[in-house]
Each structure stands twice: as C-alpha cells, then as structure tokens.
Amino acid sequence: MMKEKEYERRRKKLGKKLEDSSVAVFFSASYKVRSNDTEYPFRQESNFYYLTGFTEDSAALVLVKEKKKVKSYLFVEKRDKEKEMWSGKRLGKEGAKKCFRVDEVFEYETLNTKLKAFLDAKKSLYYDFKLDYSKIKILKRYSKNITTIKNAAKLVEKMRLIKSASEIKLIKKAIAITKEAHHRAMRLSKELKYEYELQAEIEYVFKKNGAYSDAYTSIVACGESANTLHYISNNKRLKNKELILIDAGCEFEYYASDITRTIPVNATFTQPQKELYEMVLSVEKKIIAMIKPNILRSELQKKSEEMLCEGMIRLGILKGSKKKLLKEQAHKKYYPHGIGHWMGLDVHDQAPYKNENGKEIPLKKGMVMTIEPGIYCPKDDTTIPKKYRGIGIRIEDDILVTKEGYENLSQEILKEIKDIESLSL
Template sequence: MTDTTIAAEPAEGAIESAERANAVQAGGTGAFRRRRERFMEGIGDGVAVLAAAPELVKSRDTDVMYRQNSDFFYLTGFLEPGAVAVLTPHDAGHRFTLFVRPRDPERETWNGRRAGVEGARARFGADAAYDVAELDERLKGLVEPADALWYGVRADGGAMDARMLKLLAGFRGTRPRAGKGPWDLRDPAQLLDRMRLIKEPGELALMREAAELAARGHLAAMRAGRPGVGEWEVQALLDQTFRAHSATSGTSFPAIVGSAANATILHYVTNDRRIEEGDLVLVDAGADVGFYCSDITRVFPASGRFTAPQRAVYDVVLRALRAAVAAVRPGAPVTDVHEAARRELVQGMIDLKLLEGEPEKLIEDETFKRFFMHNTSHWLGLDVHDAGPYREPDGTPLPLQPGMVLTVEPGLYVPEDAENVPAELRGIGIRLEDDVLVTEDGHEVLTRGVPVDPDEIERICAR
C-alpha cells in the first residue's frame, strides 16, 4: 500500500442486518413454503427434482467459496452443497423431500456444521428427509407416479444430469407395460423465471438494504479515489465497506474500477492501474445482502472537477439515464426503457460530433453501437443478471409489472484509439446505473442514496 492507503469504517447496525438476512435465508420457512406451493400448482401432476449447486475446486485442494444455486435457494432456503430437493404434489407425505449430507462430527470439525436429516425437517420444513446416499434407492418411487419430470439440465450438471436422464430412459422402457412414469422432461425455469420476476416484500427489503449498502460503498470510493490511489485499492475499499456491514454481506459481482481509458472496457476487472491527475474513474459495483443483489455504476473526477469534454459526455449519459428511468412504469413494454435511453444517446453522439446523420437512420443502421453497444437494462434479484424473460413467447416485449426490479444503465464509450472523432473525447467512458423498482403508480429508484448529479459528485470528491 502507498501513503494513500484507504479504509472503511464498520457500518452502524451491522449485527442487526446480519440477523435479518439470516432470518430470511435459514429461518424464514414460511416464504419458501409459499413459493413451493405456488410452484407445485404449476407443475400439476408432475414431479420436480432440483439439485444444489456443485462445489468447485479453485486449485488442488482449495475450494471456490460456495454459493447455492439461486433456484434451489428460492424454493428451499437450504444453503449446503450435496443436496437434492424433490417436490411431489401428489404425495402428502413427500410433498417436499430433501436429500442431504448426514451429520458427521469428523467432517464438521473440518468444514463446519451440517443441518443433517433432522435439521432438514426441523429447520427447513421438509415433509421427509433422507441421507443423500439414499437418493438412487428412493428417487424412482417418488418420480414414478408423475406424468412429467421437471428437471433443469445444466452445463455443470455432471453426475446429476446423467442420473436423471438414465431415470427417464428407464421409464420410457417400462411405461408401456406398467402404465407409470413420466414421458416428458421439462425445465423448471419455465415457471421459476416468471415467479422470480415479481419480488415479494421480504425480497424487496433485502434489495433496498443491498442498494443502500452499495451506495455507501460508492460514496466511499468517490471520497478516496484521488490521484495516486490504485484501482485495486478502491476495489478493496468497496469489499471492506460491504463486508464491514455484516457477516452475510459481500460483493454481488467482481467490482469494476476503471480509470481513464479503462472505463471504455465494459467488463474491466483487472483493476491494476494507478489513478492519475485528471482521470475519470468508473466504478460498477454492487452489494449482496441475504443473497439479494444491488448493482450501481457511477463516474467521478479523481481531481475533484470534470473537464469540459468529460462533463459534456457525462451530461449526455445523464439525460439518457433520466429518460430511461422515466419510462419505467407498469404496463409499459420493457423495451421502452432501452429505446428512451438510445434516443438520448444517439442525439448526444450527434451533438458531440461522434456521429453524423439523422437519428432515426443511425438507430436503424445501428451505427450508434460503435459507442453504445449494450442493452440498457437487466433484471435484478437473487442474481445480478436475474432470471426472467424479456419477451413473451410470441416475441412481443414483456410488459413491466409492479414488483419487478431492473437496472437502468446507459453508457457512452469512446475508445482512446477511435478515429474520426474529436480528440478531446478519446478515452472517455461514462456509464450511469441505477436499480429501479416498478411500483403500482410508476417507479422507485432504490439507489438514490448515491448522487448522480455532476455538481453534487464534485462536492463529494472535494471533501
């Protein structure tokens, strides 16, 4: 570290926050039970099998930090690896069955406590629970009465995918004579993606907390990201701010801290450059609280004031952000958000002399993608790019509904080697991103805790 070393202060109320998040994750069995019931209504006479996320090895015997599969968590609240959930609507004694790792004092000494079979029933509301070693023995009987098997084949499914395909193939051979067993394999995402789109009050409470925490981290970055500080030090400050909040908090994705021309790289995560005088610094970072994500992008001048060219580009993107946020309202097609941002950005590109021509023609020909190449929004929730379709099966854009949460993130990126553009704009990258909830009468910006007005940002940097 240099003499510009920066540090975060622990957040007030950190313990209380951790308790709330833990209550939602492990103890809030009512919310998970209601979701399971809704899901089982959707699968009718089918049976659903969901597997926990696999454990991943970073190198040799060092594991990647474990994170539960979002769909599995959404329906069960169970956080351990090696588990399988079976949802059987037709069997009252096994509507929700969990196969889990058994208690093992020796392994728990090394790797932490397990819920075990007893905990799966008592703490997670399973109607029945078994040692996962019994999965092959019991699975056929649970699935046999179903007309359809709901299981999502995954790229990392491995042995579990093979097990389920073998099971289905076996039923294909015996069903003509026995009259039992599923014919169809269906993806649970057909139902879960739609369910996860509409956030429940408990989910929104955690998302508001994650947005507030992310705003706190961005404010800290603005105050600390001065010339001489490394991008990596700003990243460390974000990590520390989030983790200081509570034991259950962290980053929702690897933070982007791009100074100068690094800000024109959309997913820049190297974060190894030292910030210099006159640089803009783009920070794209979010917090995770109780498994729920936030995602904010802000840009600030390391030296405390925007230059005239920097401010000109910033103002274009800010107009696009405000226009796009204004388009978020119930009943509006989700594509309206992108179209509103795109109109402002294309006109701004013309004003800045980055492009020439009529806006409609530049949009039709997608000429603007030279400087704005991504969509303006994505769903937000348990995942940063959360589950949910953007179009109906007939291709029409999905209408926004109350309870949906999406990002709004227009940007304008001028590569430092761009040709036929004003020299003073080269190497400037601006992206501004807020998290927006669709409400009954419009929208709520969850991330208002960190300013976007450039004059206010200059005041924060000056402090």
C-alpha cells in the same frame, strides 16, 4: 432473513404449475475447484435457494405431485463429526426437520433409492436443463416410464420476476451498503494510486457491513480502461484529470445490488467530461421517468438509443441525420449494450424477458431492473473530437416497478456533478 413460510408458499405455488403425476427435482450447488485442492467460496444455486432457503451443498429438493396433491422432500448431507471439524457444522436430518416446512427430510445418500420410488409410475419429470451430466444421468436412470421431461428452471425463473416485500427489503439493504461503498470511493479517489486500491476500499465496506460478497467482480476502470465494458483487471494507475468508471455492488443474504458511478480522479470534472456526463445523466433520468407497469423494456431501449444518438450528434461524435444514423446503428459503436436487466437473486437475474409465445413481457409491479445508459469513446478513434477520446461513462441505478410508476432504490447514491465534486473535495 426471510421466514420459512415464504419458501413454503413458493413451493406450493410451483406445485400448482406442475402436471399431475409428476416429479420435480432441484439440486443444490456444488463446491468448485479454484486450484488443486482449494475451492471457491460456496454460493448456493439460486433456484434451489429460492425454493428452500437452505445454504448447504450436497442437498436436493424433490416435489412429488399425485392426484393434484404435492409433497415436498428435502435431502441433506448427514452429520459427520470428523468432516465438521474441518468444514463446519451441518444441520443434518434432524436439524433440517426443525427448520424447514417440508413433508419429510432424508439423508442425501438415499436420494437415488428415493428417486426410483418417486418416479415409479409417474408421467412427467421436471429438472433444470443446465444441470451437469452426472446429475442428469442419475435422473434419467430412474425415469424409464416418464413420457414428458420439462425444464423446471423455467417455471421458477418466471416466479422470480415479481419480488416479494421480503425480497425488496433485502435488495434495499444491499443497495444501502453499496451506497456507503460508492461514497467512500468518491471521497478517497484522489488519495489513492491504483484501481485495485479503490476496489479494496469498496469491498472493505461490503464485508464490514455483513454482505456475503460482491454480487459480481467489481469494475474499477480509470480513463481508457472504462471503454472495456467488462474490465476487471483493476491494475492501472489512477491518473490525474481522468474519470474512473466504478461498477460495483454487493450481495446481501443472496440478493444483489448493481450500481455504476463515474467519478473524477482529482475531484473535479473537466469541461469535456462534464459534457459527456451530463448527456448520459439526462438520458438516464428520462428513461427512469418512463418506467411504469405495462411499458416494454424494448421501448426503453429504443428511446435511450434515440436520445444518446441525438446527444452524440450535438457533441460532434456522430455526424449526419438522426434517422439515418439510427437506421445504420452508427450509435452502437459508442453505446453497444442494453439499457438494463432484471436484478434479484442473481445480478443478471435469471428470469425471462419473453413469454412462452415469444412475446416480450411488459413491466409489472414488483419487478426490479437496472437502468444503465453509457457512452464509450476509445482513445484511438480519430473520427470523434479529440477532447472526448479515452473517456467512458456509465451511470446505473436499480429501479423497482410500482403500482403506478417506479421507485429508484438507489436514488441516494450521488450522481449529480456538483454532489460528486463536493463529496470528493
């Protein structure tokens, strides 16, 4: 768990970015109704957590900047013995004062009154534009003298691009747990009957090792199911001689992992599966090797498309010249997605890809991104060789940009054919 000093440093860094005579407001997440009077498990709003480390609902963080000085105020729900009997203990005002390095802690029910005072005679208001209308309405009620309203989320999300040593440590822990889960899946795939059984084994490992939850709904897609990119039904039979695309990663102390491996049901790849798999794996390795500071994500995307297109021509999936096929984007039919995305507090980390001027942000030391080329050959596509139809393959790793290159944080998760087959036997 990160120390409170790190959250304090983040608040101070954000404070420097705020205009003078301004107020910035961040709200916690709220419980979401699942069905009637039951709720989904609570998960804190990422930007709020990034600035506070506070994991309760009914909370808010307010930064007030005046004469270049910034003060921070945390609002928390007051303790209520009856509520706590049903829903668990709360820190309350006094408990929060002991835990968090803020200027003052108030009870959440005083937020409206305090906001009115904070916003009085201020010029600028910052808040997350994605807020629900009820919270925006509260803010605007007290901001009649405000001349500038800005999106606070954009400032925080830009900060989140570069991971600290503490954040990288948590991501590595999440990946270590996910490694155990994927290796368990490789060992058990031939023994189970349904996709959901394999999903249960994977998520058992997550929970057993203290992960908060999966970082996203696990994809366990056998055979043709793998050609649906966001397949989450996970209810089909595991059929002999078919591949299983497993896209699954846990979240550990709010930090995500995101790993995809494609494995055979019966522990052995067929020859056509090997041909497609080796093509995708070769592209993944070459793209990862390109990663270093100042390279653009678009360069990685372009190169991955060129190499996959070449591979598809070589295997007879596409026919014609590479130049013409790329221009027509014929390869997109079988590789429709991006080469990767930022990863951190969110599995698709809410951080920008372009700067304020619309220019692409180059890779920098401390950024974490996924690399995940794939190929998807639908069963009903009669234009491709019959032996490849119904096969979907994606291979995904989590990569840290370093001072001179990269570190593959998930390199210990098996992906060579011989290693997967050996573990599965």
